[in-house]
Amino acid sequence: MMRGCSSRTKIAQNQDRAVCMTNCPTLIVTVGLPARGKTYISKKLTRYLNWIGVPTREFNVGQYRRECVKIYKSFEFFRPDNEEGLKIRRQCASAALNDVRQYLTEEGGQVAVFDATNTTRERRETIIQFAEQNGFKVFFVESVCEDPDVIQENIVQVKLGSPDYTNCNTEEAVEDFMKRIKCYENSYETLDEVLDRDLSYIKIMDVGQRYLVNRVLDHIQSRIVYYLMNIHITPRSIYLCRHGESELNVNGRIGGDSGLTPRGKEFGKKLSQFILEQGISDLKVWTSQMKRTIQTAEALNVPYEQWKVLNEIDAGVCEEMMYEEIQDHYPLEFALRDQDKYRYRYPKGESYEDLVQRLEPVIMELERQENVLVVCHQAVMRCLLAYFLDKTAEELPYLKCPLHTVLKLTPVAYGCKVESISLNVDAVDTHRERPENVNIHRTTQDALQTVPPHL
Amino acid sequence: MNSAPVCMTNCPTLIVTVGLPARGKTYISKKLTRYLNWIGVPTREFNVGQYRRECVKIYKSFEFFRPDNEEGLKIRRQCASAALNDVRQYLTEEGGQVAVFDATNTTRERRETIIQFAEQNGFKVFFVESVCEDPDVIQENIVVSLGSPDYTNCNTEEAVEDFMKRIKCYENSYETLDEVLDRDLSYIKIMDVGQRYLVNRVLDHIQSRIVYYLMNIHITPRSIYLCRHGESELNVNGRIGGDSGLTPRGKEFGKKLSQFILEQGISDLKVWTSQMKRTIQTAEALNVPYEQWKVLNEIDAGVCEEMMYEEIQDHYPLEFALRDQDKYRYRYPKGESYEDLVQRLEPVIMELERQENVLVVCHQAVMRCLLAYFLDKTAEELPYLKCPLHTVLKLTPVAYGCKVESISLNVDAVDTHRERPEVGITHTHTHTHTHTHTHTHGTTELHCASAKCTIMQRITSWNEQVYCKASLLLRLLFEGIFRLLLYRTAEAMKGRRSELNLRRCDKAFVHGAHALPGELSRCPCKAKALKT
Numbered sequence: 001m002m003r004g005c006s007s008r009t010k011i012a013q014n015q016d017r018a019v020c021m022t023n024c025p026t027l028i029v030t031v032g033l034p035a036r037g038k039t040y041i042s043k044k045l046t047r048y049l050n051w052i053g054v055p056t057r058e059f060n061v062g063q064y065r066r067e068c069v070k071i072y073k074s075f076e077f078f079r080p081d082n083e084e085g086l087k088i089r090r091q092c093a094s095a096a097l098n099d100v101r102q103y104l105t106e107e108g109g110q111v112a113v114f115d116a117t118n119t120t121r122e123r124r125e126t127i128i129q130f131a132e133q134n135g136f137k138v139f140f141v142e143s144v145c146e147d148p149d150v151i152q153e154n155i156v157q158v159k160l161g162s163p164d165y166t167n168c169n170t171e172e173a174v175e176d177f178m179k180r181i182k183c184y185e186n187s188y189e190t191l192d193e194v195l196d197r198d199l200s201y202i203k204i205m206d207v208g209q210r211y212l213v214n215r216v217l218d219h220i221q222s223r224i225v226y227y228l229m230n231i232h233i234t235p236r237s238i239y240l241c242r243h244g245e246s247e248l249n250v251n252g253r254i255g256g257d258s259g260l261t262p263r264g265k266e267f268g269k270k271l272s273q274f275i276l277e278q279g280i281s282d283l284k285v286w287t288s289q290m291k292r293t294i295q296t297a298e299a300l301n302v303p304y305e306q307w308k309v310l311n312e313i314d315a316g317v318c319e320e321m322m323y324e325e326i327q328d329h330y331p332l333e334f335a336l337r338d339q340d341k342y343r344y345r346y347p348k349g350e351s352y353e354d355l356v357q358r359l360e361p362v363i364m365e366l367e368r369q370e371n372v373l374v375v376c377h378q379a380v381m382r383c384l385l386a387y388f389l390d391k392t393a394e395e396l397p398y399l400k401c402p403l404h405t406v407l408k409l410t411p412v413a414y415g416c417k418v419e420s421i422s423l424n425v426d427a428v429d430t431h432r433e434r435p436e437n438v439n440i441h442r443t444t445q446d447a448l449q450t451v452p453p454h455l
Numbered sequence: 456m457n458s459a460p461v462c463m464t465n466c467p468t469l470i471v472t473v474g475l476p477a478r479g480k481t482y483i484s485k486k487l488t489r490y491l492n493w494i495g496v497p498t499r500e501f502n503v504g505q506y507r508r509e510c511v512k513i514y515k516s517f518e519f520f521r522p523d524n525e526e527g528l529k530i531r532r533q534c535a536s537a538a539l540n541d542v543r544q545y546l547t548e549e550g551g552q553v554a555v556f557d558a559t560n561t562t563r564e565r566r567e568t569i570i571q572f573a574e575q576n577g578f579k580v581f582f583v584e585s586v587c588e589d590p591d592v593i594q595e596n597i598v599v600s601l602g603s604p605d606y607t608n609c610n611t612e613e614a615v616e617d618f619m620k621r622i623k624c625y626e627n628s629y630e631t632l633d634e635v636l637d638r639d640l641s642y643i644k645i646m647d648v649g650q651r652y653l654v655n656r657v658l659d660h661i662q663s664r665i666v667y668y669l670m671n672i673h674i675t676p677r678s679i680y681l682c683r684h685g686e687s688e689l690n691v692n693g694r695i696g697g698d699s700g701l702t703p704r705g706k707e708f709g710k711k712l713s714q715f716i717l718e719q720g721i722s723d724l725k726v727w728t729s730q731m732k733r734t735i736q737t738a739e740a741l742n743v744p745y746e747q748w749k750v751l752n753e754i755d756a757g758v759c760e761e762m763m764y765e766e767i768q769d770h771y772p773l774e775f776a777l778r779d780q781d782k783y784r785y786r787y788p789k790g791e792s793y794e795d796l797v798q799r800l801e802p803v804i805m806e807l808e809r810q811e812n813v814l815v816v817c818h819q820a821v822m823r824c825l826l827a828y829f830l831d832k833t834a835e836e837l838p839y840l841k842c843p844l845h846t847v848l849k850l851t852p853v854a855y856g857c858k859v860e861s862i863s864l865n866v867d868a869v870d871t872h873r874e875r876p877e878v879g880i881t882h883t884h885t886h887t888h889t890h891t892h893t894h895t896h897g898t899t900e901l902h903c904a905s906a907k908c909t910i911m912q913r914i915t916s917w918n919e920q921v922y923c924k925a926s927l928l929l930r931l932l933f934e935g936i937f938r939l940l941l942y943r944t945a946e947a948m949k950g951r952r953s954e955l956n957l958r959r960c961d962k963a964f965v966h967g968a969h970a971l972p973g974e975l976s977r978c979p980c981k982a983k984a985l986k987t
Contacts (some may be wrong), residue, residue, distance in 0.1 A: 193651070210634070211654040216670065219809060226667045229657065308795060354749060358799070368660060 025104040026220055027131050028113045029124065031142035033188060034181045035154040037207070038143055041228065042115040043414045045141075048227055051387045052360055053353070054110045054220065059100055061116035064092035072164040075180040080187060093123070097130050104136060111220065112136075119188045121195070128199075139221050140201035141228065142191050150207055151181075158413050208232055227364070233411075236370040237280070238388070240381050241406040243292035244268050245427040248320060249403065252428075252454025255312060255319040260295045263425055267404045268299025270423040274406065275300060280371045286310065286362075287375045296375050304375075309358045312377035316349025323432065323451045327444055334447055338438040341397035352397050355383050363387055378430060381407075388416045398434060403427035428454055467546040468661055469573050470555045471566065473584035475629060476622045477596040479648070480585055483669065484557040485855045487583075490668055493828045494801060495794070496552045496661065499545055503558035504603075506534035514605040517620040522628060535565070539572050546578060553661065554578075561629045563636070570640075581662050582642035583669065584632050592648055593622075599854050649673055668805070674852075677811035678721070679829070681822050682847040684733035685709050686868040689761060690844065693869075696753060696760040701736045704866055708845045709740025711864040715847065716741060721812045727751065727803075728816045737816050745816075750799045753818035757790025764873065779876055782838035793838050796824050804828050819871060822848075829857045839875055844868035 028045065030038040042058045049056035068088055069077070077085045093116060103109040118124055124140070131138045145151065155177050159165065165173040191201050193212070202225050203212040211229055216222050244264025248256045260268070275283065285302055287293035288310035297304040318326050318333075326334050330347075337344040345351035359380065366372060366384075374384065378401050386396040388409050401407075404427045408419040429452040437446035470487065472480040484500045491498035510530055511519065519527045535558060545551040560566055566582070573580045587593065597618050600606075606614040632642050634653070643666050644653040652670055657663050685705025689697045701709070716724065726743055728734035729751035738745040759767050759774075767775050771788075778785040786792035800821065807813060807825075815825065819842050827837040829850050842848075845868045849860040 197651075209656060210638075211652070213652040213654065213670065215650060219806065222667075222671055222809060225670065226663075229654065229666065230663055308798070357749070365660065368663065 025109060025136050026111045027100065027104070027127070027136045027138050028111060028224070029118055029127055029138060029140050030113070030115050031118045031124070031140055031191060031201075032144065033119065033184050034117065035151050035159060035177065036143040036145050037154060037233075038117070038141075039115055039158070040154075040233075040414060041141060041143065041204075042113045044231060045224065045227065046111075046113055047387070047390045048363075049111055049224075050390070050392075051356065051363070052223075053356065055108055056111040056113065057103055057109055058113040058115055059096045059103075061089075061093050061096050061114075064096050065089060066163055068092055075176050075183060078180050078183040080183060093126075097127070101130075101134055105134065117184055119184050121189045137217060137221075138200065139217075139224065140191060140199060141224075142201060142203045144190060144203060144205045145207060147206060161413065202228060204228060227367070230364055231367045234370060236372075236411075238366060238371075238409045239373040239406055240384055240401075240409065241271065241373070241375055242377060242381055242401060242403055243287075243290075243296045243375060244271075244425075245403050246292040249428050249430055250455055252322045252324075252451070253320050254323075255315040255321075257290050257292075259291050263404075263427055264292070264296070265299065267423060267425045267427070268296045270404075270425055271296065271406070272300045274421070274423060275302075275373065282371060284369055284372045285375065286372060288312065288377065288380070290377070293375045293377070307362060309362060310374070310376045310380055313352070313355050313379035314346065314349040316346035318346050318349065322454070324448060327447045331444075331447065332440055335438055335440040335442060338434055338447075341434070342393040352379065352383065353393075355379055359383050389418065390415070400431055402429065402431065428452070467551060467578050468553045469542065469546070469569070469578045469580050470553060470665070471560055471569055471580060471582050472555070472557050473560045473566070473582055473632060473642075474586065475561065475625050476559065477593050477600055477618070478585040478587050479596060479674075480559070480583075481557055482596075482599070482674075482855060483583060483585065483645075484555045486672060487665065487668065488553075488555055489828070489831045490804075491553055491665075492831070492833075493797065493804070494664075495797070497550055498553040498555065499551055500555040500557055501538045501542055501545075503531075503535050503538050503556075506538050507531060508604055510534055517617045517624060520621050520624040522624060535568075539569070543572075543576055547576065559625055561625050563630045579658060579662075580641065581658075581665065582632060582640060583665075584642060584644045586631060586644060586646045587648060589647060602854060643669060645669060668808070671805055671808045673809070675811055677813075677852075679807060679812075679850045680814040680847055681825055681842075681850065682712065682814070682816055683818060683822055683842060683844055684728075684731075684737045684816060685712075685866075686844050687733040690869050690871055693763045693765075694761050695764070696756040696762075698731050698733075700732050704845075704868055705733070705737070706740065708864060708866045708868070709737045711845075711866055712737065712847070713741045715862070715864060716743075716814065723812060725810055725813045726816065727813060729753065729818065729821070731818070734816045734818070748803060750803060751815070751817045751821055754793065754796050754820035755787065755790040757787035759787050759790065782875065783834040793820060793824065794834075796820055800824050830859065831856070841872055843870065843872065 028042075030042055032038050039060060039062075042060070046056045046058045065088065066072070068091070076082060079085065096114065096116070100112040100114060104112050114127065118127065118140075128138055130136075152174075155174055156170075159177050160170060160173050165176075168176070191199070191203055191212075191214075193214075197214065200215045200217050200221060201212075202214075205211065208229070208231070211225075213225055216225055244260045244267035246260055246264055247258040248254070249258075249264075250261055283302070285297055285300060285304035287297045287304055287306050289306045289308045290311055293310070294306065315321075318330065321329070323334075333347065337346075342352045345354065362374075362384070366374075374381075376384070379397075381401040382396055382399040385391070385399050385401065385407065391399060402422075404423050404425045406421045406423065408421060410417045410419075431452060433450040435446060435449045437443075437449075470484075472484055474480050481502060481504075484502070488498045488500045507530065508514070510533070518524060521527065538556065538558075542554040542556060546554050556569065560569065560582075570580055572578075594615075597615055600618060601611065601614045606617075609617070632640070632644055632653075632655075634655075638655065641656045641658050641662060642654075644655075646652065649670070649672070652666075654666055657666055685701045685708035687701055687705055688699040689695070690699075690705075691702055724743070726738055726741060726745035728738045728745055728747050730747045730749045731752055734751070735747065756762075759771065762770070764775075774788065778787075783793045786795065803815075803825070807815075815822075817825070820838075822842040823837055823840040826832070826840050826842065826848065832840060843863075845864050845866045847862045847864065849862060851858045851860075
């Protein structure tokens with residue numbers, strides 16, 4: 001559940017029939033001609049939903065087709081009069097839907113994204129019936145676009161890299177793909193305001209210029225619509241870094257609200273230079289409301305915004321303690337944290353899971369913005385990074401986010417390119433790996449095995 | 456600045472409603488205004504009908520709205536201009552961020568006038584059109600319109616008939632927002648009371664939030680029940696915050712609440728609690744499924760958690776006084792402010808809008824924030840709203856507002872409400888609380904138990920000087936200057952919404968819900984603070 005109460009919610013017991021209740025699984029179905037961004041949207045949406053804690057998986061019918069027809073010859077496969085091709089494509093769609101059923105009913109999935117063209121009303125009707133039989137809600141996401149530049153860009157960015165075209169040169173590939181699109185065009189039945197008025201859907205027109213939203217049924221659909229309306233494809237970069245080295249860092253203490261050490265201030269200056277060198281137009285700078293990030297941003301001599309939700313994870317009773325002290329005073333808590341670092345909540349503090357929930361507005365705004373530099377904290381940066389790099393809840397708390405290093409994220413194709421730029425200012429290491437022994441009866445030595453050195 | 460006001464990221468927004476009469480424009484305008492103000496965006500609505508009523512003292516009939524009524528047309532145009540003038544004043548001189556221009560605006564010509572007005576003044580325009588042909592909905596809406604001063608002297612039948620003819624006057628010249636002709640405008644078209652939406656060219660954060668909000672509200676009749684947890688152990692001891700369990704009386708409340716809910720006979724009631732023991736225990740007594748929201752947890756009192764007011768006065772007298780001076784924005788050291796609370800409660804409000812019948816079992820400060828949203832209370836009133844224990848508030852949306860019923864479940868409980876005392880930082884503190892306590896002292900001791908608690912350090916957060924480390928002489932000197940500073944800022948605070956400039960810069964731009972991206976250049980004290 002997105003509201004951070006996953007482990008403690010009491011949900012009404014389901015009846016024996018597949019009745020569509022508030023918490024029944026959702027099947028998102030993409031609709032649109034090739035090269036309209038369906039897979040881009042599917043992957044991004046899946047990544048977002050998983051990050052906020054909704055188990056989601058995408059099912060790309062093209063993948064199934066590639067497994068079935070080992071070698072792609074040409075667009076001829078997609079011709080509407082190619083009986084053999086049609087048969088295979090129908091089988092692949094069925095296989096994918098089967099896997100969807102398994103994921104949503106047996107594997108604990110909450111949302112499945114069925115990524116295919118689904119351009120005919122007939123195909124969509126099949127899917128709707130499938131969903132009804134299984135008690136799934138259906139939400140369509142259609143992407144409509146006639147801008148030839150955008151379509152070209154899509155083809156170049158993602159299609160040419162596809163396994164289908166590994167052995168073609170660019171020109172051939174583009175030509176073949178254009179003919180592939182033509183195969184679908186004649187039978188394309190777009191979602192219609194009148195004919196499809198009983199369906200739940202969002203129609204995205206011209207890459208987000210315009211949206212038509214019909215019959216949003218519940219919370220998750222409302223969130224999906226909000227998310228889709230906030231993303232864009234304008235090229236930009238997101239810079240993530242931590243504050244400069246702080247006094248408490250150097251003493252091996254966690255949390256608190258201390259100021260920068262001289263080396264930390266040095267980092268501020270180097271960061272300022274780095275930003276100038278990057279020559280970014282219209283860079284927004286965000287910090288938390290803690291001294292160390294504010295001091296770091298001050299060195300940049302540009303306007304910046306302070307977000308309270310970017311504050312470091314609240315370590316509750318363990319604030320400002322060294323790991324050694326936590327082991328002394330709260331050995332049980334320390335062990336429990338190592339057992340499940342993502343969900344573990346410090347007494348009177350927060351968990352990574354709570355952090356993700358409070359960072360959601362930051363992610364939403366990062367999606368809306370273009371070039372942004374976020375000066376934050378270790379746990380916060382891990383959460384943001386996990387969103388962009390699609391890391392699981394298990395990996396998230398152990399992502400490496402060293403001090404005095406800037407991560408430059410640039411969206412590319414279906415993912416994110418990461419560049420790690422160290423600004424060459426020494427700093428203490430604050431990264432603590434998961435120790436081998438997480439048993440609550442472990443020795444002090446075992447517990448402190450992975451604590452980084454400090455004063 | 457060039458001669459033409461350039462539209463920057465943080466330039467004011469003019470929301471313009473579009474639609475025939477009885478399509479819910481005023482309902483939407485008022486609701487949107489209430490929401491935006493609650494999340495901290497200064498917003499005001501300008502209803503042209505109001506201006507017309509001031510101009511034409513007595514409404515005679517629909518004839519006034521006939522398209523061939525020259526006199527009528529002239530007056531209506533003048534009223535629209537007058538309203539736009541006030542809009543300009545609000546957005547440029549009175550610190551407004553959003554203005555909602557509520558009128559039919561059904562012709563492209565009228566909308567063009569408004570667009571030009573906005574361009575001249577550097578405002579962004581966002582249209583909100585409501586389109587509906589469902590006769591039942593329109594009939595329902597007309598009933599609301601009948602409450603207007605226009606129809607005080609008519610019986611219902613006459614009024615409805617006249618109103619229908621009024622609508623007819625607009626229908627012929629109605630030019631709906633068109634996908635092609637109006638493709639360069641920013642707008643949302645709401646069709647059939649939210650069944651369908653067409654959204655075009657959302658330009659910025661605030662428009663995105665407005666769209667999200669409009670897509671989540673509905674008009675299905677329902678009730679929202681707000682109450683606090685049952686009386687807790689810490690309540691009884693006059694202590695704030697913490698995570699204690701219920702007293703026997705608190706448990707009694709749980710049982711009474713369960714009975715009450717059954718008696719209300721509510722279909723499909725959702726129950727929400729926080730993640731603190733006392734609300735969970737209360738909900739447990741209801742024997743129905745409930746959901747726990749962490750964001751419904753009580754305000755974090757930071758270093759003052761689990762203290763009695765007397766102890767806060769003892770240990771942090773300055774903090775205590777500052778809180779009384781601006782209870783909405785004051786943030787407990789290492790804790791939260793009401794302003795922070797509102798920001799974290801925004802998803803709750805959004806979900807409450809989506810839902811139908813809901814019971815929210817929460818806490819005093821949280822309940823005040825939620826109540827302020829529904830009852831359109833200001834930031835000044837919010838922290839003093841009365842939310843006694845063992846009392847349920849039933850909120851039912853009606854017409855343009857909210858009906859409130861206060862139902863006490865007749866289980867005794869301690870009173871936890873603390874009114875605003877006579878404030879000033881001269882040192883007599885009395886407070887109206889169960890345990891009254893008068894405290895006078897000569898010097899205001901700034902508590903220095905740990906460096907992080909001192910005011911000085913928080914205000915000059917990027918200044919390395921730690922108050923406690925100064926020598927005694929310097930300390931006395933600092934104290935003197937500091938008190939003078941605080942006194943002056945306290946004076947400045949009276950009557951003004953933005954206060955304690957230094958402190959504001961320190962926790963400036965509580966983001967997400969309040970300030971808008973790109974807002975920072977507006978802060979007048981930012982420049983000053985940067986110099987320290």
